[in-house]
Amino acid sequence: MREFIEKILPNVATHPERFFNGLLETFIMTVWSGAFIFVLGLVIGIALTVTKKGGVLENRIVFQTFDKLINLFRSVPFIILLTGLMPLSRAIMGTAIGIRGAIVPLVFGTVPFFSRQIESALAEVDGGLVEAAESMGLGPLDIIFRVYLKESVAPIVRGTTITTVSLIGLTAMAGAVGAGGLGNYAIMYGHDRNQLDVTWVTIVVLVIIVNLIQLAGNRIIKRRKR
Numbered sequence: 264m265r266e267f268i269e270k271i272l273p274n275v276a277t278h279p280e281r282f283f284n285g286l287l288e289t290f291i292m293t294v295w296s297g298a299f300i301f302v303l304g305l306v307i308g309i310a311l312t313v314t315k316k317g318g319v320l321e322n323r324i325v326f327q328t329f330d331k332l333i334n335l336f337r338s339v340p341f342i343i344l345l346t347g348l349m350p351l352s353r354a355i356m357g358t359a360i361g362i363r364g365a366i367v368p369l370v371f372g373t374v375p376f377f378s379r380q381i382e383s384a385l386a387e388v389d390g391g392l393v394e395a396a397e398s399m400g401l402g403p404l405d406i407i408f409r410v411y412l413k414e415s416v417a418p419i420v421r422g423t424t425i426t427t428v429s430l431i432g433l434t435a436m437a438g439a440v441g442a443g444g445l446g447n448y449a450i451m452y453g454h455d456r457n458q459l460d461v462t463w464v465t466i467v468v469l470v471i472i473v474n475l476i477q478l479a480g481n482r483i484i485k486r487r488k489r
Contacts, residue, residue, distance in 0.1 A: 274458040282464065285438075285448030292362050292434045292444055296369035297427060303374045304426070305419075307333070308381025309407060319393065319403045333375040341372045341433055345442075365434070365442035373430050380422030384415045417487040424480030428473050435469065445469060 269276040307329055313319050314326040339347070345368045349359035352367040388411055396406045412419070438446020445465050453462030 272460045272464060274452065274456075274460050275464050281448060281452065282461075285443070285445045285465075286468065288362055289431070289434050289444035289446075292365055292369065292437070292442070293427070293430055295362075296366050296373070296434075297430060299366070299370045300373045300377055300426065300430065301423065303370070304377030305381055307374065307378040308385065309411065311378065311382045312385040312411065313403060313407065319397070319406050329378075333378055336371055336375045337379075341368070341436055344368045344372050345437060360441050362443050365437040365444075369430065369433055369437065372433055373426060376429060377422065377426040380426055381419065384418035384422050385411050387418050388414045417484045420480055420483045420487065424477060427476050427480075431469065431472060431476075 275282055311326060311329055311333075314322040314329075316323070316326075318326075336344075345365075348368045348371060349364075352359040352364045355367055356363040358364045392410050392414060393406060396410050401409065434442070434444050435446030435449070438444045438448070438450060441447060445468065449462050449465040452458050453460075453465060
């Protein structure tokens with residue numbers, strides 16, 4: 264088996280530590296940035312929902328501020344954010360390169376997308392439930408937690424799954440500018456050194472990871488709908 268792997272994947276087999284380091288770095292970037300993205304995106308998505316016209320905390324200034332900021336950052340290509348946010352990455356993380364340097368642009372590049380996912384998920388909640396909660400005297404926080412979030416678990420999981428898949432793609436793109444991970448592994452060895460087995464292994468592994476995440480998300484959604 265080992266001889267077979269070395270035959271079809273000579274460059275990967277010669278330096279397996281490069282592959283596993285890239286895989287670990289992708290995992291670290293995804294987990295750390297994903298945690299910030301989930302919290303910030305959830306908060307902003309809720310804020311957009313409750314401060315819009317007719318919301319339980321209607322506030323035009325807050326809504327317009329978040330709405331315009333989201334549109335602004337969503338309109339900027341991620342590769343430009345990577346370079347444009349380098350000074351901010353240095354100020355916050357102490358470096359603009361490597362895994363730590365990629366966290367800030369990953370967060371700024373993905374939070375707007377996830378916020379829209381949360382906004383769409385909460386929009387699926389029946390307005391009658393919100394009105395009923397208000398008529399029962401529930402306050403805004405109770406409505407947020409006991410109505411909006413409770414009734415939209417499945418669409419939130421769906422949005423989280425979609426965002427996670429997108430985030431993994433962005434970590435690979437961040438690797439092109441030296442952030443590490445499988446993207447950097449594929450560019451540095453697969454592309455620059457013309458090692459095709461490295462490129463294909465990276466593609467296959469990313470496809471497997473994405474499918475596993477999608478499978479896990481689908482199972483959670485099915486359980487919530489039972």
